[in-house]
Amino acid sequence: MASEDARYRETSQFQAWSFSPAQLAAMREKTNAIARQRIAERMLASASNPPTSNNTSHANTPDPSGHGTPNPTENSTPTLPDFLKPEEEALLVSFYVSELLRAADHLGVPDEVRATATVFFRRFFLTNSIMTYPPQEMILVALFVGSKAEGRFPRIIEFQQKFNTKQDILAGEFLLCQGNRFNFEVRHPFRALMGATMELRSYGDIDEQRIIAAEKRAHEILLFSPLMTDAYFHYTPSQIMFAALSLADRGLAERLIQETFHFVPPTTNNDNTPAVTPLPGLENPGIGRKEGGSKGITTNDERAAIVGPGIRDKVMGTIEACRNMLSTELPERKSHWTSEAIFKSQIRPVRKKLTKCRDPDRWNLSELQRQRREAGVRRADSEERPAASNGAKDAAIFGGDLSADAPEKKRRKVDGNGLEDPFGGPL
Amino acid sequence: MANSPLVARPTDALQPPKSLPPSSGGTPSGGLPRSARGQQIAALARPTMDLMEQMNEDEKNKYIKGKKLGEGTYANVYLGHSRLDSSTQVAIKKIKVQKEYQDGIAPDAIREMKYLQKLRGHANIIILHSVFSSKDQNLNLVLEYLPLGDLEMLIRDVDHVRYGAADIKAWMGMLTRAIWWCHDNYVLHRDIKPNNLLIAADGEVKLADFGLARSFADPGVRMTANVITRWYRPPELLFGARHYSGAVDIWSVGLVFAELIIRAPYLPGNSEVEQIALICREIGTPTEENWPGVTQLKEYTVPSDVVPVAGKDKYMGRFGAVGSDGVDLLTKTLVLDPRKRITAREMLEHRWWKADPKPTPKHDLPKKTAGAEEKLAADLKRRNGMVEDDDVRGSKVARKLDFGAAR
Numbered sequence: 046m047a048s049e050d051a052r053y054r055e056t057s058q059f060q061a062w063s064f065s066p067a068q069l070a071a072m073r074e075k076t077n078a079i080a081r082q083r084i085a086e087r088m089l090a091s092a093s094n095p096p097t098s099n100n101t102s103h104a105n106t107p108d109p110s111g112h113g114t115p116n117p118t119e120n121s122t123p124t125l126p127d128f129l130k131p132e133e134e135a136l137l138v139s140f141y142v143s144e145l146l147r148a149a150d151h152l153g154v155p156d157e158v159r160a161t162a163t164v165f166f167r168r169f170f171l172t173n174s175i176m177t178y179p180p181q182e183m184i185l186v187a188l189f190v191g192s193k194a195e196g197r198f199p200r201i202i203e204f205q206q207k208f209n210t211k212q213d214i215l216a217g218e219f220l221l222c223q224g225n226r227f228n229f230e231v232r233h234p235f236r237a238l239m240g241a242t243m244e245l246r247s248y249g250d251i252d253e254q255r256i257i258a259a260e261k262r263a264h265e266i267l268l269f270s271p272l273m274t275d276a277y278f279h280y281t282p283s284q285i286m287f288a289a290l291s292l293a294d295r296g297l298a299e300r301l302i303q304e305t306f307h308f309v310p311p312t313t314n315n316d317n318t319p320a321v322t323p324l325p326g327l328e329n330p331g332i333g334r335k336e337g338g339s340k341g342i343t344t345n346d347e348r349a350a351i352v353g354p355g356i357r358d359k360v361m362g363t364i365e366a367c368r369n370m371l372s373t374e375l376p377e378r379k380s381h382w383t384s385e386a387i388f389k390s391q392i393r394p395v396r397k398k399l400t401k402c403r404d405p406d407r408w409n410l411s412e413l414q415r416q417r418r419e420a421g422v423r424r425a426d427s428e429e430r431p432a433a434s435n436g437a438k439d440a441a442i443f444g445g446d447l448s449a450d451a452p453e454k455k456r457r458k459v460d461g462n463g464l465e466d467p468f469g470g471p472l
Numbered sequence: 473m474a475n476s477p478l479v480a481r482p483t484d485a486l487q488p489p490k491s492l493p494p495s496s497g498g499t500p501s502g503g504l505p506r507s508a509r510g511q512q513i514a515a516l517a518r519p520t521m522d523l524m525e526q527m528n529e530d531e532k533n534k535y536i537k538g539k540k541l542g543e544g545t546y547a548n549v550y551l552g553h554s555r556l557d558s559s560t561q562v563a564i565k566k567i568k569v570q571k572e573y574q575d576g577i578a579p580d581a582i583r584e585m586k587y588l589q590k591l592r593g594h595a596n597i598i599i600l601h602s603v604f605s606s607k608d609q610n611l612n613l614v615l616e617y618l619p620l621g622d623l624e625m626l627i628r629d630v631d632h633v634r635y636g637a638a639d640i641k642a643w644m645g646m647l648t649r650a651i652w653w654c655h656d657n658y659v660l661h662r663d664i665k666p667n668n669l670l671i672a673a674d675g676e677v678k679l680a681d682f683g684l685a686r687s688f689a690d691p692g693v694r695m696t697a698n699v700i701t702r703w704y705r706p707p708e709l710l711f712g713a714r715h716y717s718g719a720v721d722i723w724s725v726g727l728v729f730a731e732l733i734i735r736a737p738y739l740p741g742n743s744e745v746e747q748i749a750l751i752c753r754e755i756g757t758p759t760e761e762n763w764p765g766v767t768q769l770k771e772y773t774v775p776s777d778v779v780p781v782a783g784k785d786k787y788m789g790r791f792g793a794v795g796s797d798g799v800d801l802l803t804k805t806l807v808l809d810p811r812k813r814i815t816a817r818e819m820l821e822h823r824w825w826k827a828d829p830k831p832t833p834k835h836d837l838p839k840k841t842a843g844a845e846e847k848l849a850a851d852l853k854r855r856n857g858m859v860e861d862d863d864v865r866g867s868k869v870a871r872k873l874d875f876g877a878a879r
Binding site: 055056057075076079080083172173174177189190193194196198199200201214215218219222223224226227228229230236414417418420 | 521522523524525527528576579583589592607608611
C-alpha cells in the first residue's frame with residue numbers, strides 16, 4: 046500500500062476518530078446511557094441532598110448561597126424525566142450542525158474553519174451527551190476553537206458582537222478541546238479536490254467547462270454533505286473527495302480512478318509502466334519513509350497490490366458507499382433543516398423534551414467553569430500544603446478565590462513535597 | 473474489511489515506519505476505538521464522571537508527577553514518569569491560564585499541541601506523549617524528558633565544552649532532518665534557534681517549541697511577517713513579506729550552523745534596522761539584481777552603501793573549520809533570495825555529510841550535565857516563541873504578534 050496511506054494512518058484523525066458504523070453506534074448508545082445515569086444521580090442529589098463536605102472535587106458542589114443551578118424538583122421526591130433516546134440525540138446533533146453551518150456563513154469563515162468546527166462539534170457529542178452540555182452554545186465554541194485550530198485567532202469580542210453571547214464561549218472552550226482529546230488537526234478534502242481537478246486537466250482530453258462545473262458542484266457538496274453526515278468518522282479525506290466528485294460527475298471520478306489504478310498484469314516481462322503514481326490530491330511521499338518502500342517495488346504482485354484491479358475495485362466500493370452516505374444530505378437539504386414546518390414537527394418536540402431532562406449541573410457553562418476553577422484552586426492549595434492552610438481558612442471565610450494572590454506564589458516556590466504525588470489524587 | 477467502509481487496515485507492501493513511538497505511549501490519540509470499551513466500563517464504576525472526563529482521568533493516571541523542575545509565568549515544569557514503567561521519564565509542562573490573553577486558550581499552546589501531534593514519530597522532534605487537563609482546567613503537556621539541556625548552553629560554555637567539525641556535522645544533521653520532517657509535513661517552525669534544540673540522554677538533538685509554527689498557507693493567504701527571533705530572521709521577513717515558504721526556516725538553520733562554528737551569534741542585531749544592516753554587511757545587500765522583486769516588498773529598506781554578495785572565500789576565512797564542503801552548504805542556506813535558497817531536502821542530499829570527517833556518533837557527542845536540568849526547565853517553561861526579558865541575550869525582542877489578523 047502506498048506510503049501516503051501509511052502516513053494518514055498515523056494521524057489522530059485515523060487513530061482516535063475513525064470508526065466502523067457499529068463502533069460509532071455503540072459509542073453513542075454508551076454515551077447516552079452514561080448521561081442518563083449521571084443526570085439521574087445529579088437530579089436526585091440536587092433535589093434531596095444537603096451540602097456535604099466530602100463530595101468530590103467536581104462541580105456538583107451544591108452552592109450554599111443558593112444561586113446555583115435551578116432546581117426543578119425542590120423538596121419533593123423527584124420523579125425522573127423522560128430522557129432522550131440515542132436517535133433523538135442524533136437528530137438534534139444534525140439539526141445543530143445545520144445551525145453551526147449557518148453561523149459559519151454568518152461569520153464568513155474559510156472552508157477549513159467551517160469544516161473543522163463541525164468536526165469538533167460532532168466529536169464532542171460523541172463522548173458527551175446533548176443532555177449534558179448545551180448544543181446551542183457549543184456551536185459557537187466549536188467555531189471559536191475551529192478558528193484557532195486553523196491558525197486564525199479570533200478575538201472573543203468578534204463573537205460577542207456577532208452572536209451576542211459572552212462568557213459561555215470561553216467557558217466551553219476547554220471542555221470542547223478536552224472532548225476532542227486535544228486533537229487539533231483535522232484533514233479535509235478541499236485541497237484534494239483542487240489536486241484532483243489539476244490531475245484531470247493534465248489528461249488533456251477533457252472539456253474544461255466540464256471540469257469547472259464538476260469542481261464547483263463537488264466543492265458545494267463538500268461544504269455541506271460530509272459535515273451533515275458521519276462521513277469524517279468513516280472515510281478518508283480522499284475518499285470523501287472522490288465521493289463528492291462522483292456525485293458531481295461520476296464519469297470524471299471514475300476516469301481518475303481508472304488512470305490511477307492503471308496496473309494491468311502484463312503478458313510479457315517487458316513492462317515499462319512507472320512504478321507508482323501517487324493518488325492525486327494526496328501528499329507526496331516523503332523521501333525518508335519511502336526508502337525501502339515504493340522505490341524497491343519491482344514485482345508484479347507488489348504493483349498489483351498497490352495499483353492493481355483488486356485494490357481498484359475495493360476503492361471504488363468504498364467510494365460508492367461514501368457517495369451513498371453523502372447523497373442523503375445533498376446541499377439542497379439546507380432548506381429542509383431551516384424549514385419552519387420541519388422544525389415544528391420534528392425538532393421542537395425533542396427540544397422540549399431536552400429542557401426537562403438536561404443535566405442540572407453542567408448546562409450552565411459559565412457557572413460550571415467558575416466552580417471548577419474554584420475547585421482547582423482549592424485542590425492546588427491542599428496539594429501544595431497538606432496541613433490546614435491559611436489559604437483554606439481564608440477561603441472558608443472570604444469565599445474562596447484568594448489563593449491566586451502573591452502569597453500563594455511564594456508558597457509554591459518553597460514547594461518541596463509533591464514527590465511521587467499522583468496528581469488527580471482525592472481532595 | 474471488504475464489508476466495512478472503515479479505512480482499510482494496512483496490508484502494506486511498504487513497511488510501516490519503524491521510528492514511530494509505540495501506540496501505547498499514551499498520545500491523546502492512542503486508540504479510542506480499541507480502548508474505549510474498557511474505559512466506558514471503568515467509567516460506569518466511578519460515579520459523577522462522564523465518558524469524556526473518565527478518558528481524561530485515565531490519560532492523567534498514566535503518569536506520576538515528581539519534583540518541580542522550574543516555574544515560570546507561562547508554565548510550570550515537573551519531572552514525571554510513566555506509571556507502568558518508572559524508567560520512562562517525562563517532563564510535564566503545566567500551562568497556566570494567561571491573564572493577559574483574554575481570548576481563551578493561547579495560540580502558542582494550541583499550535584504546540586497541534587503540530588507536535590502532527591509531527592510525532594520523528595527522532596529529531598520532541599515527543600508529545602499526552603495532553604490532559606487537571607481539575608482546575610489547566611493544560612498539561614506530557615513531553616519527552618530531555619535531560620542534557622540545549623545546544624545553546626553547549627555553544628556558550630567555551631571554557632568547558634570542546635567540540636569539533638565532526639560534532640557540528642552530527643548536530644547539523646539532526647537539525648536538518650528535523651526541519652525536513654516539518655516541511656515534508658507542510659509545517660513551518662518559524663522559531664529555530666539554539667535554545668529550541670534540546671538534547672536527549674543519548675545525545676540526539678530534538679527540535680522543540682512549536683508555539684509559532686503554522687501549516688503552509690494556501691496561495692494568496694497572508695501570513696504574519698513577525699515571526700522568528702530577530703537574530704535568526706531571514707531578510708524577506710525583515711522586509712515584511714506576507715507570502716513565504718520553508719526557506720524562512722532554512723535561513724535560521726544556516727544561522728545556527730554559523731553559530732555552532734564561531735560559537736557566538738553570527739548576526740546579533742539589536743533592532744530590525746540593525747539586523748538588516750548586519751545582513752547587508754556580512755552577506756550582501758539585497759538588490760533587484762540578486763533578488764528580483766525585492767524592492768517591491770513593503771518594508772524594503774537597505775543601507776545606501778551597497779555591499780556585493782559575499783563569495784565563498786569570504787566565508788572560508790571565518791567558517792573554514794567545517795571545510796570547503798561545509799562552507800558551501802552554509803552559503804547555500806544564507807542565499808538572500810528565498811527562491812534560490814537551498815531546501816531542507818536538498819540540504820540532506822549535500823555532499824558535506826559524506827565528506828570526511830564522518831559525523832560523530834550521537835553517544836560520543838560532547839555533553840554537559842551541570843545545569844542541564846535547569847536549562848531544560850527554563851526552555852520548557854518559557855512562553856513558546858518568546859524570549860524572556862532576563863534571557864542571557866538581554867535584548868528586548870519586541871514581538872507584537874497580531875493574533876487577530878488573518879495570516
